[in-house]
Amino acid sequence: MQLKRADVVTGGLALLDAEGLDGLTMRKLGAHLGVRAGGIYWHFRNKEALLGAMADRIVGEVTATPLPLGAWDARLAEMAHRIRRALLAHRDGARVVAGTYVTEPNTVRGGQQAVRVLTDAGFPLDRAGWVVFAAMYYVLGHTIEEQAQRAEGDWADRGADLPDTELNRAMEAVVRADPEERFTYGLELFLDGVRLRLAEVRP
């Protein structure tokens, strides 16, 4: 059976889960697919293009099922949580997605959906775009660190050589906290700002 573009993406994600982003090489992927490394280049211009397609597949989970109806802020929060979960579903998923840019179909669809949630609520179109990008930066940053922490078991020891001051203990407590709760907290700070702006525009 001949290889299709989608098979390469599927194989890439399987290899990603098995070896992580740093272990994802064209040679290993070729072996996994029963092909020499060079053969992949018939399907993808280069490794970056393949990673872009993988990223779009990961992000595709977000728009796979329709967003539940409800208040705009609940819908936006739901989207943010879905993105986080989609990224967490694959090893180094956040790093893969962070390294690619907006032009793939699922990513574009997701961005548009988020913008529409805001404009439907009365938010001006241009500022809605700014809000969506800003939120995405937060989600990516948070999840990248979550996965970095998950990868290295020795994260609890980070800063073990630091003096035991109240401040240092507070910093260490951050990385020991429940990631989901911490994610939600930061997301809500952000949404508070959006709510205020919306109240100004449409009182």
Place this chain on the structure above:
Amino acid sequence: MQLKRADVVTGGLALLDAEGLDGLTMRKLGAHLGVRAGGIYWHFRNKEALLGAMADRIVGEVTATPLPLGAWDARLAEMAHRIRRALLAHRDGARVVAGTYVTEPNTVRGGQQAVRVLTDAGFPLDRAGWVVFAAMYYVLGHTIEEQAQRAEGDWADRGADLPDTELNRAMEAVVRADPEERFTYGLELFLDGVRLRLAEVRP
């Protein structure tokens, strides 16, 4: 003259500016320093450790000059802007810093300073840590994309193949907007949330 740890970091940053993160190799850095690649390993355990030291030097700019006195939110905003500027001062600076973790001295000092700004304002210590990390995710995410955009001149063409709908034009307008203005807007959304939380705790 013999090489010191600090010289390797300085040379690393010079090479980073010249070649970007992907062009920063141990061999090229060795050549730049008048040393074989292997020689660097006497000063740093591996490349990751070197990048960590470079990241801390970049971030060191933030605490180099004392924070002006004033309201807590103005001080926090000033720190965020300083971090952004420090990252922008070196090619791929944001990616370098995002790839390292909290334990280097300047990074720790900066984090502590930010936490103290919040606790001095009456914010509880543990939540202050959450806020500082969340803000850092936003700053890093924003600046990574800013620098990716700066690197590839063809960013304006991204999505040129997309249908010319109102939504797509809005998305494209985001990347064409003034980055500093966009950065400030997102930061303020975030600070609005913090202000609200502070008003709850200490009315």
Place this chain on the structure above:
DNA sequence: ACCTGAACACCGTTCAAGT
């Protein structure tokens, strides 16, 4: 203490040639 020389075990990418 600080670095060289040389090797080890890899990379991404290209491209004539095969089927």
Place this chain on the structure above:
DNA sequence: ACCTGAACACCGTTCAAGT
């Protein structure tokens, strides 16, 4: 159309040996 074989130009890291 789809892939092989083989090469090109690199990597990070290690380590005996030199000074």
